[in-house]
Amino acid sequence: MAVMLTEVDHACWEAQAQVKIDLSRIYHDAPSERLPQNANTFVQSHLNGGGVFYCALFDDRLLAAVSVQKEADTWWLAYFCVRKSMRRRGIGSRLMALIAEAAREQSNTLRVEATQLQLEDQLLLTRLGYRPKAGGVYFELNPLAAGGY
Numbered sequence: 001m002a003v004m005l006t007e008v009d010h011a012c013w014e015a016q017a018q019v020k021i022d023l024s025r026i027y028h029d030a031p032s033e034r035l036p037q038n039a040n041t042f043v044q045s046h047l048n049g050g051g052v053f054y055c056a057l058f059d060d061r062l063l064a065a066v067s068v069q070k071e072a073d074t075w076w077l078a079y080f081c082v083r084k085s086m087r088r089r090g091i092g093s094r095l096m097a098l099i100a101e102a103a104r105e106q107s108n109t110l111r112v113e114a115t116q117l118q119l120e121d122q123l124l125l126t127r128l129g130y131r132p133k134a135g136g137v138y139f140e141l142n143p144l145a146a147g148g149y
Contacts, residue, residue, distance in 0.1 A: 003056040003063065003091055005098035010047040022062035023053060029084040042079070054102070056082075056095040064095045074109045075099075080121075096128050100141055110141040 013019055027039035035042045046053070046067050056064040064082040068075050077099070082092045103110050112125060114136055122139070130139040 003058045003094050003098075005095070005102060006055050006057040006062070008047075008053040008055055008062070008065075010050075013043070013047050018060070019062065023055075023065060026055075026062060026065045026081050026083055027079075030079070030081040034081075035079065046079075054095070054099050056091050056098070058091075064091050066095065066099060068099075070108075073107065074111055075103055077110060077112045093128065100129075103141075112139045114138050 008019055008023065013023065023043050024040055027035060027043055030039065032038075037045065043053075051067055051069050053065045054068055055062040055066075063086045064080075066077050066081075067079040068077055070076075080092065080096075082095075100110060110130075111133075112130060114122070114132065117125070117139075125139045128141075130141050132138075133140045
C-alpha cells in the first residue's frame with residue numbers, strides 16, 4: 001500500500017471536514033489508557049497548542065497519525081496510532097520512515113520521550129532505528145540505522 005505523508009496543522013483541521021473525521025477515527029481506535037484525554041479533546045488540544053500531526057494518507061483518507069511538537073532543530077513524536085482496520089499492513093512503519101525522511105530534509109532530529117512508553121513501543125522504536133539517549137529519558141533516531149536518515 002503506497003501511502004503519502006501529509007501534515008495536519010490547526011488550519012487544515014479547521015478547513016477540512018474529512019480530516020476531522022479521519023483524525024478522530026484514528027485516535028478513537030487507540031486504547032484509552034494511551035491518550036492523556038478522550039480522542040477528540042486530545043486532537044483539538046494538541047493542535048490548539050501549536051502541535052501538528054504527521055499522517056499516512058491513502059486514497060484521500062488518513063490511516064495513521066503521530067503527534068509532533070516542533071522545536072528549533074528537533075521534532076518530538078508522540079501518540080502514534082494506526083486505524084484498527086489498517087494495522088499489521090506496514091502503514092505505521094512506512095509513516096515513521098516518511099517522517100524520518102522529512103526530518104532529514106529539514107535537518108531536524110527525531111526524538112520520542114521515553115517516560116510513558118510501554119515495552120512494545122520501545123521495541124518498535126528500536127526496530128526502526130531509535131536508540132535511548134540521556135540516560136533513557138528519550139529515544140533518538142540513529143541516522144545510520146535508518147538508512148542514512
